[in-house]
Amino acid sequence: MVWIYRLVLWIVDGLLPFASLFSPRLALFVKGRKDLFGKLSDFRKSHDGKLVWFHVASLGEFEQAKPLIHLWKQKKPETRILVSFFSPSGYEPVIKRQDQDLDGVVYLPLDRVGYVRKFLEILRPDIVFFVKYDLWFNFLKEIAYRQIPLYLISASFREDQVFFKRRGFFRKPLFFFDQIFTQNEKSDKLLSQIGFSRYTKVGDTRFDRVAATANSPKAFPQIRTWIGEKKTIVLGSVWEEDMEILIPLINSHPDYSWLIAPHSMNPEPMEKWKAKIILPSQFYTGWDSTKSSSVLFVNTIGMLSSLYQFAHVAYVGGAFGAGLHNILEPIGFGVPVIFGKVRKAGKFPEAMEAVEKGCGFEVKDHKELEVVFESLASSEYYSQSQKAAKEWVKSNLGAAEKIYELTSKLQ
Structure with a gap:
């Protein structure tokens, strides 16, 4: 051999x-x-x-x-x-x-x-x-x-x-x-x-890494000002398959701010997603802060791990396609995380453990996504999930x- x-x-x-x-x-x-x-x-x-x-x-x-x-x-x-x-x-x-x-x-x-x-x-x-x-x-x-x-x-x-x-x-x-x-x-x-x-x-060792990032995230004052008091959902490393179930969710929840950080910086799919979103949207690289918007496409690399500091809830992409991306980054901030149905659970043991701990939520379609999202709208349910995330990180x-x-x- x-x-x-x-x-x-x-x-x-x-x-x-x-x-x-x-x-x-x-x-x-x-x-x-x-x-x-x-x-x-x-x-x-x-x-x-x-x-x-x-x-x-x-x-x-x-x-x-x-x-x-x-x-x-x-x-x-x-x-x-x-x-x-x-x-x-x-x-x-x-x-x-x-x-x-x-x-x-x-x-x-x-x-x-x-x-x-x-x-x-x-x-x-x-x-x-x-x-x-x-x-x-x-x-x-x-x-x-x-x-x-x-x-x-x-x-x-x-x-x-x-x-x-x-x-x-x-x-x-x-x-x-x-x-x-x-x-x-x-x-x-x-x-x-x-x-x-x-x-x-x-x-x-990723728990050490995400905890360090959560303790000292990069500062984005312009984004913080844009968010204000609104609850923000961060969509990290998303692909086309993820956006198919996320766009209806975005359109039906105008009371949130939405930060979208795609896996690829290719402008073509982002432009397509923007056209399907009925809420006012802008791109980070050409941002006009004088214009009102509810959706911000973060079309530059190197920001995502610190963007989760603004998240009330996070969605991490990749599970429907190439493979689930890093769900521990939002969890490091004590943020409940939603992700797609994992095809090979053995490759992503942290996903199944997050579900067991109560801070991760796996969904297979838009209907399940809506159910989870509405569940996390309950302050008691959300607090339990947030506490589970923090305790899981601390214990590891x-x-x-x-x-x-x-x-x-x-x-």
Whole structure:
């Protein structure tokens, strides 16, 4: 199986430049890896000393790593922090942020043995964290062979994952880790069933992240003035499928203010949604504050996580299509959150737990959405949901601190 894997990677590596001509996403994938090893050499020359390397698949996993990254920088500021991304959808926004906790941001090369060895020889990391998944066989094998401390954090496993269905090559990546830090007991049980015992349940580091954001959100005084005393509904990371059930809700509730932050900044669907909404609407980038409006389309990135500070209720999109987005962001503010029917509940355990706790509400259509919305209009029901959100977050804080304490001792 290892030889088949190597052959597939060799073929993919050869085809990528051609395929990138037809895909903007793949074009970014290829362009970002151009002269990667030269960039890594320059980075290491200008950032010597002990290095902690975090690998994440994309933006969501970076948000899970961020509390632990911050702790490393806060408690050991002399430590160098490098984050690698596999996906352009994570790399591109993070590279623009100029995050003060990061010394470097790079793409991960393809998992070919030659690339892996060169990557590690240049970087010489002292400790390595992989986040949640995106487990590359050759990278993990070589890190373990070099006896570099290797950890998996924010692990959340499901029975249908290949690790638990197939042995050998497919399961081996888990056994390269020195320790796996899990989010829940279900993950512990699955690891135990395959004979892996080096695990510790610490919870989801995203709770630390959302709590930090809720404690110090970005200030948007213009939006605060626009809202005034009106209750506001924040619609975050919404897609077309979400807006199909949300637009009738918006049109039937003119007494609320509505903040709409789409998943995509493509203006075409936003213009279409605006035309279907009967309430006066504006776009954030061309906002005329002298004109009255009840709906504001936030057509710029980097604002959503802090917009939930204004929410009375939030709706988080994606469940009807690509996958549910981060419902913990509004919950971090103690805000009840509504979302679509989740197709694969195992992929989003926080969704089902939010429902069980009483601060999350799953709906399959507009009719169910209306029922939930009206239920939350009851002050008593709303207060119970709000309290449940706050207690859930509070009970899950500290995962990053636990991981730091257990792994920093090696430094």
